[in-house]
Amino acid sequence: MPVTARARTMVLVGLVAACAWLLAAWRQAALAAEKPSQAPQLVVCPNCRLRKLGEALAAAAPGARVIVQAGLYAEGTVTVNKPVEITGQGYPVIDGLGRADVIRVTANDVTIRALWVRNSGSSAMGDPAAIKAVGVSRCLIEDNRVSDSLFGIRLDQASDCVVRHNELRGGATSASYSGNAIHLWNSQRVVVEGNRARGWRDGLYFEFTRGLRVQGNLSENNLRYGLHTMYSSDNRYRQNLLRANQGGVVLMYSRQLTVLDNRSERHWGAACYGALLKDLDASRFEHNRFAGNSVALVADNANGNVVAANDFVQNGFALRILASSSDNRFSGNAFAANAFDVITNGTRSDNLFAANYWDRYRGYDLDHDGIGDVPYYPVSLFALLLGEYPQAILLLRSPLVSLLDLAERGIPLLTPQALRDTRPLMERPRWSKSSD
């Protein structure tokens, strides 16, 4: 390329970058701009002039602050159709009388804070939620309690919202007649942070979303999944704790997700897993900890993902990689005290395993570079047998099985030889050791 042309390209790229930066900065500024601090304030309480939240909202001017004092406000559906800030004091109870949505937000720039919202409708028609925002931007939903509702907090076609520090208590008993704790549909750039969801269908459910930041949430004892994503991209999931659901992190039909520092634990059962990567592409899994799951991570038609520096401890099966998955890279992970390391249904492997720590590895390291000199084959004969004959699990840790595995390792006949770690680590990484 001639020098002038290259210079022109560089200037062009620089200009585009500068424009992008300016645009981002402008949006940041717009987000950060405080509402006037001297906003008019309305107080609602059972003995005040304003006894109902609905009345106060009707009376409020845009930008007003509505203070709701402790008490029971059973008003059916309350619609928030102008930019206001609703703050509860002493967790006032907003009761939806089991009709439809309890609080329905249809305006931008609405804040809902410190309310106890309960009793949404329960029919599947219209998916009633405790708090539902539709087609809005910049909403802030924080410090609320939610209970006795079909869906908890639901955002449809929302953008730049923040949902944080909410406590959501579900009463789901069957997956088909229950909703999700935090449900985002067709939404962008939402922050979901520090929420606690127990007893729903899915704890966190995101469908057709982009640019979400999901961090520090706790999602446990839900009927289906702790964190469930469909048709989404460019989301970041960090430091969430998923526990005792049917599945922990379940990512489907999505791409370019980043999953860091999460913990997925105690997902026990026939179809239970710490993480499921189904039709997931180009995503990153790093520094997550999978402990005590029946299957820690399942890859089903997942392609081009990076799974690095994760801790797999005391799971039934650490990895289950279906033959439909390829071009994934598993490197720098630690596998310790799992009943089985890897199980697969194929004979070939188009995935790369490198520099993982496997506690079953019995190789040597003559040049003392910390990397074993012979490869490790993580699929055992017994694991292969189990894929065909699940009943054989009865023989787990039997001397006979050890003998069979040993013989197969000596003269491999059945296990896939392509699936191997050519540079297994000799020592367990320090970050993994501490978690014994």
Place this chain on the structure above:
Amino acid sequence: MIPMLQLVLRDLWRSRWPAAYGLFLLATSEALFAFGENRAQAVASLLTVTVLVVPTMTLALGVSQCFDWRYCAELLLAQPVRRGAIFAGQYVGLTLVLSLSFVFGVGLPFLWMGLGSRAAAQALAVLLAAGILLTLVFGALALLLGTASEQRLPALGRAFSLALFLCVVYDGILLAAATGLADYRLEKPLLALALLNPVDAARLLVLLKLDVAALTGYTGAVMQQFFGAGAQSVALLPLALWVAVPAALAYRAYQRRDF
């Protein structure tokens, strides 16, 4: 019974085999930690060793002890001593010494390495309990074999065959059934078959503590249910029977035997 027990203990002490058995287990247990395994993994590996070594060694040492002890027993029987007391002393002495060797060998490295998490400590406790139960079972079987045979070598041969059958061949049959007859609904019969064998029952007892994640993950509904609730007591029952029945049979053989 107590004086008999003292005599038996002295006899076993002199033979040095129980000490060798304990030291072997100690070396194995220690080697696992030397390989850098964590506690849960060490317990898992020790389980495989336990279900192979404890039955075999208990049978072998028990049968040998029967024959070593025979001259002594004949002399004792000339005295006003009840046969039951001699038998009880022998059984209790044998199983006590071998159980102690087992607990010492398997447990000691955990003492200086630390017990680790609560789950790992519990798994170790169940492993020790399972090992002691196996010692009780195979101690009774050893006395039965030792009392019913006239000569040492055939008795030892029978002991080793029995150990080989229950520890390895039986599992081979189970595996063959699980794979060869996979088209039939064999979950319940397989489970029953596994529990019938004391070695498998003991192994399942520890697995239920150690590998719940794997057990619940990859099985059909029947086993799911079984492993889900109350399986521990179900696994304990056949073990208790395996102690009681051979012990009773050995006692009867002992009473009838013409020394």
